[in-house]
Amino acid sequence: MLLLALDTATPAVTVALHDGTDVIASCGQVDARRHGELLLPAVDRVLTEAGLRLDAVTGVVVGIGPGPYTGLRVGLMTADTFGLALGVPVHGVCTLDGLAYAADLDGPFVVATDARRKEVYWARYADSRTRLTDPAVDRPADIAAEVAGLPAVGAGALLYPDTFPRAHEPEHVSAAALAALAAERLAAGVELPAPRPLYLRRPDAQVPKNYKVVTPK
Amino acid sequence: MADEPLVLGIETSCDETGVGVVRGTTLLADAVASSVDEHARFGGVVPEVASRAHLEAMVPTIRRALKEAGVSARDLDGIAVTAGPGLAGALLVGVSAAKAYAYALGKPLYGVNHLASHICVDQLEHGPLPEPTMALLVSGGHSSLLLSSDITSDVRPMGATIDDAAGEAFDKIARVLDLGFPGGPVIDRYAREGDPAAIAFPRGLTGPRDPAYDFSFSGLKTAVARWIEAKRAAGEEVPVRDVAASFQEAVVDVLTRKAVRACKDEGVDHLMIGGGVAANSRLRALAQERCEAAGIRLRVPRPKLCTDNGAMVAALGAEMVARNRAASDWDLPADSSLPVTDPHVPGRSHDHVHEVSKENLYS
Ligand SMILES: [Zn+2]
Numbered sequence: 001m002l003l004l005a006l007d008t009a010t011p012a013v014t015v016a017l018h019d020g021t022d023v024i025a026s027c028g029q030v031d032a033r034r035h036g037e038l039l040l041p042a043v044d045r046v047l048t049e050a051g052l053r054l055d056a057v058t059g060v061v062v063g064i065g066p067g068p069y070t071g072l073r074v075g076l077m078t079a080d081t082f083g084l085a086l087g088v089p090v091h092g093v094c095t096l097d098g099l100a101y102a103a104d105l106d107g108p109f110v111v112a113t114d115a116r117r118k119e120v121y122w123a124r125y126a127d128s129r130t131r132l133t134d135p136a137v138d139r140p141a142d143i144a145a146e147v148a149g150l151p152a153v154g155a156g157a158l159l160y161p162d163t164f165p166r167a168h169e170p171e172h173v174s175a176a177a178l179a180a181l182a183a184e185r186l187a188a189g190v191e192l193p194a195p196r197p198l199y200l201r202r203p204d205a206q207v208p209k210n211y212k213v214v215t216p217k
Numbered sequence: 218m219a220d221e222p223l224v225l226g227i228e229t230s231c232d233e234t235g236v237g238v239v240r241g242t243t244l245l246a247d248a249v250a251s252s253v254d255e256h257a258r259f260g261g262v263v264p265e266v267a268s269r270a271h272l273e274a275m276v277p278t279i280r281r282a283l284k285e286a287g288v289s290a291r292d293l294d295g296i297a298v299t300a301g302p303g304l305a306g307a308l309l310v311g312v313s314a315a316k317a318y319a320y321a322l323g324k325p326l327y328g329v330n331h332l333a334s335h336i337c338v339d340q341l342e343h344g345p346l347p348e349p350t351m352a353l354l355v356s357g358g359h360s361s362l363l364l365s366s367d368i369t370s371d372v373r374p375m376g377a378t379i380d381d382a383a384g385e386a387f388d389k390i391a392r393v394l395d396l397g398f399p400g401g402p403v404i405d406r407y408a409r410e411g412d413p414a415a416i417a418f419p420r421g422l423t424g425p426r427d428p429a430y431d432f433s434f435s436g437l438k439t440a441v442a443r444w445i446e447a448k449r450a451a452g453e454e455v456p457v458r459d460v461a462a463s464f465q466e467a468v469v470d471v472l473t474r475k476a477v478r479a480c481k482d483e484g485v486d487h488l489m490i491g492g493g494v495a496a497n498s499r500l501r502a503l504a505q506e507r508c509e510a511a512g513i514r515l516r517v518p519r520p521k522l523c524t525d526n527g528a529m530v531a532a533l534g535a536e537m538v539a540r541n542r543a544a545s546d547w548d549l550p551a552d553s554s555l556p557v558t559d560p561h562v563p564g565r566s567h568d569h570v571h572e573v574s575k576e577n578l579y580s
Contacts (some may be wrong), residue, residue: 036309040316040547054321069265070306073272077313084276085290085321197272203265 001186004046004057004082005179006039008075009067009095010113010155012172013038015046017057018179020187025050026176035071039078059088061182063095063173065198066121066135067113072197079195091192093182095173096135096154100125102170102177103153108132110147112140112156112164113173120156121200122147129181137200140164222294222538225282225318226531227275229311230303230331231358232256232267234274237528238286238293239535244341245286247521247528250274257398261388262357264304271310279318282527293324295544297534300328300562301555303358308551316547325544327534328562330372330555331525332359335491337368337536338529342518347487350516351375353476355500356492356524357384357399360472362430362479363557368533369540374557375479376430379422383468383494386434390464393442394457404461405497411462413499416444418467423474430479437467469500477507489516496520537561 001020008014011032017025025046029038047054062079065072083090096111103109105128112122115137122143124132136143140156140163147163157167170177185192221241228235232253238246252270256262283290298315301308312328319326336352349366360378365371381389384401391400396407419440421433441464448455480488488508494500495517508515522528543563555562 034550036313037548037550039313040320043320044547069268070309073268073306073310074313077272077275077310078317080272080276081279081314081317082321084279085318197269199269203263203269205259205263205266 001059001183002052002057003059003061003179003183004043005061005175005182006043006075006079007063007095007098007173007175007178008035008039009063009065009072010172012174013042014173014175015039015042016175016179017046017050017052018183020183023176023179026174028174030172032071035074039074054082055086057086057088060090061093061179062090062195063098063178064092064193064195065095066115066137066200067095068116069197069199076195076197090195091182091186092195093178093192094131094135094198096121096123097131098173098178098181099154099170100128100131101181102174104128105151108150110150110152110157110164112152112154114155114159120160122156124150135198135200222535223288223292224295224297224531224534224538225279225293226297226527226529226534227311227315228299228331228334228525228527228530229271229307230299230301231307231525232262232270233525234271234278235525235527235530236278236282237526237531238282238288239341239528239531241535241539242340242344242532244528245288246282247526248278248282248285249526250278253399260392260398262304264306267304268306268310271307275310275314290322293322295319295325295327295534295538296322297327297329297530297537299331299334299530300545300549301331301552303331303553305551305553308553312549312551316549320547326547326549327537327542328545328549329530329533329537330557330560332361332363332557333365333368333372333560334529334533336363336365336372336489337533338491338522339489339516339518340536341528341532342522343516346489349485351476351480351483351485351488353472353488353490354492355383355472355490355494357388358382359492360432360434361557362476364479364483364485369536369542369560372557372560376428376432376475378432378434380433380435381438383432383434383472384492386438386468387494389438390441393445394455394460401494401497404465405499407458407461408465408499411456411458411460413462413466415456415459416463418463420467420471423471429482430475432471432475434468437464465497465499469497469503472500473504473507476504477511477513480513481511486512487514487516491518491523493524495523533560
């Protein structure tokens, strides 16, 4: 097994290779505005580091968000197209699950990433491998009661200490964690979700009002 | 013919997911998935809706194009993609797909200019472009007059709209007339039954002191809307067919007049017209008439090649390969305002990047 994992749902552009047992190479950069430019060179770097070629990959794992759309699509489109060109399966993993896995906690906690517009993408977990709620997008103040007293990880938690006073690292998802989680689930025979984006919001689309009257009154 | 470059092109600058395959100047496949219906109720293209649709449509459209062309991805000589100009988020989906495809297949990547592609597509219809070629590009996003002596390296802007694109004016007038979106085809249809001389709408920027090759459609749009409102205010019925015909005539009169003038001034004996508005029947007819009178040969691709598509990107990509132009780097950005003077985005350190990558590619 050789999994190529990538995630662009958070400000991090992160790529890793996993041989079914261990992460054999990984690389990440944090730059929320340049996902499209950074991803392919990162894939190239990881393969070079491992001394492998892309056609050795037996499966692609991609973070499906939730995350700001423009960046999120870079990872998904790249993974989809690798799958097409290589003829290998493409597996989706919820980006919040990747963060939860990397948090390595035994008890209940919350994962929250930055959804911008003063909102967070978030979910509650029983432990690092068990998500309790569907990913959602909310204003931190609106979910304060639901997350009260719980430790929290992710940039969304670190950004809003009033709601998440027990926030700590990791801040961003890593493809290494995503790959390890996917490898574990695939080995256990668990089916992973299709690589389709979790947008959670409808597209912003203002229906234009009736055309503007131009005749001076 | 088999040694002509075989190139797959990807276009996502607006609301069409286009994937085309060409060999040299021969069209092999032109697969397009459009999200236009999803935008209709908004009365215009909604960028986020377009971007989401591109992501969903891309892989099936690539598959369809390859099947239609009857070629294997491994036989391709390169992958071309619209790097700009266009909607940033929409462009990024196509650029991401093209990079991943080129990288995985071990093929060079060519980030190309959308406007130059609109010109180059005519090679698929009428053979190699004459050099130089004068091109009139008119669509919902652009209205420009361009002169090119080599479509891979030299595109010179002669003039452009200073406000709305011609296609935008069609959309807006269609909305004022309650004819729906997009406006081009429906105005064309109504205009066929109307009198183009019924109402004398203004011809923008045609005064003696106005720039010779620039366009303006905002004043015309206002004049038409005002005329319709006056009718409505007076409780009279709006003669939709005559309004459509007279408005359309004002647009295509200015477009063709300026294009022919530019050809004459520059001593160019060929005019190509591209972009979505080139599908307009009156524009084609009037351009034909005026070009004939001026001894200019008119080249207009079939309507399906005039609107945004992947074949036009593949056509320009094939020309890049044929003329040995440098491939793009793997960090090629999507550039929503890529200047028209950049027919493609060559890599900065081309050889170096590809040397590093070669190890990871198919042999
Ligand atoms: Zn166009």
